[in-house]
Amino acid sequence: MAIEFKPSPSLPPPSDSVGPVAWVRANFFSSPLNIALTLFSIYVLYLMIPPVLQWGLLDATWEGSSKAACTAGGACWAFIGAYFEQFMYGLYPETEYWRINLALILLIVLVGMFAIKAVNKLFLSIAIIVVYPIVAFILFSGGMFGLETVETSNWGGLFLTTLLGVVGIVASFPLGVLLALGRRSNMPIVKSVCVVFIETIRAVPLITILFMASVMIPLFLPEGLNFNKLLRVLIGITLFSAAYMAEVIRGGLQAIPKGQYEAADAMGLTYWQSMCLVILPQALKLVIPGIVNTFIGLFKDTTLVYIVGMFDLLGRIQAANHDANWLGTTIEGYAFAGFVYWIICFGMSRYSMAVERKLDTGHKRK
Amino acid sequence: MTDNNMALAQLEPGEEAIIEFSDVNKWYGDFHVLKNINFSIRKGERIVVCGPSGSGKSTMTRCINRLEEHQKGSILVDGIEMNDNLKNIEAIRKDVGMVFQHFNLFPHLTILENLTLAPIWVRKMPKKEAEEMAMHYLERVKIANQAGKYPGQLSGGQQQRVAIARGLCMKPRIMLFDEPTSALDPEMIKEVLDVMVQLADEGMTMVCVTHEMGFAKTVADRVVFMDAGEIVEANTPHEFFENPQHDRTQLFLSQILNH
Numbered sequence: 001m002a003i004e005f006k007p008s009p010s011l012p013p014p015s016d017s018v019g020p021v022a023w024v025r026a027n028f029f030s031s032p033l034n035i036a037l038t039l040f041s042i043y044v045l046y047l048m049i050p051p052v053l054q055w056g057l058l059d060a061t062w063e064g065s066s067k068a069a070c071t072a073g074g075a076c077w078a079f080i081g082a083y084f085e086q087f088m089y090g091l092y093p094e095t096e097y098w099r100i101n102l103a104l105i106l107l108i109v110l111v112g113m114f115a116i117k118a119v120n121k122l123f124l125s126i127a128i129i130v131v132y133p134i135v136a137f138i139l140f141s142g143g144m145f146g147l148e149t150v151e152t153s154n155w156g157g158l159f160l161t162t163l164l165g166v167v168g169i170v171a172s173f174p175l176g177v178l179l180a181l182g183r184r185s186n187m188p189i190v191k192s193v194c195v196v197f198i199e200t201i202r203a204v205p206l207i208t209i210l211f212m213a214s215v216m217i218p219l220f221l222p223e224g225l226n227f228n229k230l231l232r233v234l235i236g237i238t239l240f241s242a243a244y245m246a247e248v249i250r251g252g253l254q255a256i257p258k259g260q261y262e263a264a265d266a267m268g269l270t271y272w273q274s275m276c277l278v279i280l281p282q283a284l285k286l287v288i289p290g291i292v293n294t295f296i297g298l299f300k301d302t303t304l305v306y307i308v309g310m311f312d313l314l315g316r317i318q319a320a321n322h323d324a325n326w327l328g329t330t331i332e333g334y335a336f337a338g339f340v341y342w343i344i345c346f347g348m349s350r351y352s353m354a355v356e357r358k359l360d361t362g363h364k365r366k
Numbered sequence: 367m368t369d370n371n372m373a374l375a376q377l378e379p380g381e382e383a384i385i386e387f388s389d390v391n392k393w394y395g396d397f398h399v400l401k402n403i404n405f406s407i408r409k410g411e412r413i414v415v416c417g418p419s420g421s422g423k424s425t426m427t428r429c430i431n432r433l434e435e436h437q438k439g440s441i442l443v444d445g446i447e448m449n450d451n452l453k454n455i456e457a458i459r460k461d462v463g464m465v466f467q468h469f470n471l472f473p474h475l476t477i478l479e480n481l482t483l484a485p486i487w488v489r490k491m492p493k494k495e496a497e498e499m500a501m502h503y504l505e506r507v508k509i510a511n512q513a514g515k516y517p518g519q520l521s522g523g524q525q526q527r528v529a530i531a532r533g534l535c536m537k538p539r540i541m542l543f544d545e546p547t548s549a550l551d552p553e554m555i556k557e558v559l560d561v562m563v564q565l566a567d568e569g570m571t572m573v574c575v576t577h578e579m580g581f582a583k584t585v586a587d588r589v590v591f592m593d594a595g596e597i598v599e600a601n602t603p604h605e606f607f608e609n610p611q612h613d614r615t616q617l618f619l620s621q622i623l624n625h
Contacts, residue, residue: 262433263470267484267536268459277483281474361474361516 056335066325079329080336083320087336090156090311096148099139100159107132129170152230156311158340164237164302164312169295171238176245177284181275183250194246201243206301209236214308233305241298248290252283285359292352296345313337384409384540384571385430389439392425399425400436401595409539412572414582414603417592418618423575424544426592430573431455431462431542444539460488463533467545469525471517477504477528478513481535489536496535503531507561523554527561534565541565543574579622583607591615 016022028038059074063081070076080087089097110128113119140163143149155163182194201209213236214229256279264274284291306315317333320326385407392400399422407413415423428434429441432448432455441448443458471480481500485491491499504510507527509520517525526546533541543562547555559581566572566585576582582589582603589606591599591614599606599615610616 257468257470259466259468259470260472263464263466263472266431266433266459266462266464267532268456268488269484270456273487277487278472282472285474359474361518 067328075335076326076329076332079320079326079332082326083316083323086157086320087313087316088158090160090316091154092150092156092159093148093154096142096150099142099147103136103139106135152228155230157316158313160305160310161299161302161312161314164234164305165299167234168237168241168298168302171234172241172245172298173291175238175242176249177280179242179246180249180253183246184253198243198246201240202247206237206240206304207307209240210304210308212236229308230310233308233310237298237302240301241294244294244297245291248287248294249283251290252285252287253279255286256283285356288352288356288359292348296348299345299348300341313340382409383407383442384411384444385573386442387426387429387439388441390426390429390436390441391438392422392429392434392436399595400429403439403597405590405597405600407571407573410569410571411587412566412570412585413574413588413590414586415573415575415590415592416577416579416582416618417598421592422595423590423592427542427544427573427575430540431459431464433464460536461539462542463536463538463540464542465526465529465533465544465546467548469517469522469529469549471525471529471532473517476514476516477509477520480517480528481532484532484536500531500535503534504528506534506564507531521554522550523557526550526554526558530558530561530565538570540571540573543572543576545575545577547576547578577622579607591618593618 029035055074057074059072060077061070061072061074062077064070064076064078065082067076067079069078085094085097089100092100107128110124110132113124114121138144138147140155141150141152179194179198182190183198185191185194210233213232217232260278260282261274264278269277302312303314305312306318311319314337317337321330321333383406385405387403387405390400390403391398403426415427417423425434429436429448430443436448444461446454446458448455448458471477472483475483478497478500481503482493482496485496485499486493489496501510501513504513507530509524509527509531512520512524512528517528520528530541530546546562547558550558555578559578562572562574562581563585574581574586586603588600589603590597591606591610591612593614599610599612601611606615607619610619
């Protein structure tokens with residue numbers, strides 16, 4: 001008779017390899033070099049943190065109407081307070097701030113509704129992609145439904161930064177997908193058009209494109225035909241970002257095994273069905289880090305519109321620095337700008353990581 | 367090819383061919399991968415294709431649903447010629463299921479979604495109906511309890527059975543198998559072969575590239591042996607294994623059967 005095989009029971013790992021103490025030991029004190037690095041880092045932090053806290057919090061002045069009020073020797077945050085509304089809304093009329101706020105709340109509510117199961121996702125997407133931009137445009141520029149007209153030259157501050165960033169991101173993403181698919185197409189004309197477009201745009205700095213958009217395009221257009229500078233700049237940013245996006249997405253397309261394309265083909269799916277249902281969902285998920293990288297880069301690149309005479313958040317801060325009442329507040333201004341950009345970009349990064357985790361169906365061993 | 371085998375590669379007059387290769391040639395660059403393939407497959411016939419690696423057996427099979435293009439000759443599937451006409455190709459692909467060596471399930475979709483994708487989008491079947499049918503086929507391959515999982519959570523053998531069920535969901539007239547058990551652990555080969563035997567017993571037209579000679583002996587109507595891009599020999603399993611005509615076939619059989 002054969003001997004019966006009984007698998008041995010699974011035992012818990014040894015207690016000195018789990019828990020916080022083991023974690024600290026493994027990550028900070030695992031070798032003489034690591035011990036030295038840990039102690040050195042603690043010393044550097046000890047040197048740096050107290051002076052920053054002293055300047056930024058303990059000795060800071062929070063209220064006042066000019067630089068003269070800041071006598072404590074620390075940061076002069078009163079400057080930010082005095083100009084806060086301009087930093088947020090630019091030269092938008094004060095009585096109309098509610099329009100921007102309403103548009104922002106509307107967007108947050110609409111996006112938040114994705115979390116509710118009962119809502120039809122298709123209708124919601126259409127509402128966000130088609131209906132919302134129209135509503136937001138009417139709210140921002142006015143001239144309809146009794147709303148006062150606000151020229152786009154008065155749009156500015158964080159409002160303009162967000163507008164450029166969001167429109168750039170939303171418009172460049174689908175364009176980037178199409179360019180990436182086009183570049184891998186078997187059709188020679190489609191392929192060459194996409195290659196030429198991508199390579200041309202990527203070879204030119206964004207500043208050049210913005211200059212072209214704001215200065216040169218009006219020269220080429222016939223007399224009388226002219227369109228808004230903001231719109232031209234938006235198109236420039238979108239095209240620029242789409243070229244980068246296309247290459248990121250192409251990387252994802254190339255990473256999908258040939259077998260996935262073949263399986264989709266063998267089922268009789270059409271080209272667009274196989275791309276939209278099989279290939280792109282996998283390819284885009286793979287390159288989420290690269291896509292978010294491009295988004296964050298685009299968001300920060302919007303500061304370059306300062307060069308063509310538009311005052312976004314950074315532009316507004318730099319303009320305020322020239323106020324005779326607040327001379328010498330450059331550091332506070334840039335610290336504030338850095339803080340706002342950091343919050344937004346860090347938020348995008350964390351959000352993308354959450355999306356990645358949610359979409360992970362690979363079930364690899366971690 | 368001897369005259370005897372030639373007769374077995376061609377059909378008797380009056381017999382209806384579902385797949386017909388005539389003088390098919392294919393090159394990869396300068397490499398002549400298929401040379402003058404003449405072969406017909408009857409409706410309901412089970413064909414096993416074997417041969418050394420690089421002999422063109424996978425390529426020939428993949429020409430049937432035009433995953434590979436041939437440059438000369440003609441391939442008729444269900445009376446439709448496979449050429450650059452995309453509509454023809456899509457029409458044929460609806461009716462030809464395919465199972466791959468590496469399963470090629472869609473990892474971002476659940477098992478059930480993998481099965482219902484083509485019926486819903488290609489056959490325009492209502493979702494509920496497609497799901498009921500998918501569950502029916504999952505039960506047939508004995509894997510219905512895994513319907514909500516993702517492919518990455520299943521073993522290789524389970525994934526391959528799902529892939530077969532996925533092919534069947536399109537109610538195909540022909541099933542192609544491209545080395546379906548080559549990527550599997552030894553313990554999982556049997557569960558996949560069992561499903562294939564069951565399918566063969568139901569009269570499905572099957573073209574199967576495999577090295578499982580046991581499967582060939584029990585299931586095949588004809589065994590096709592290929593080498594260097596040519597069909598060397600095609601015969602009934604009994605004749606093929608007991609009385610191989612060609613010395614190349616004898617060598618191949620002696621190497622795979624006596625190791």
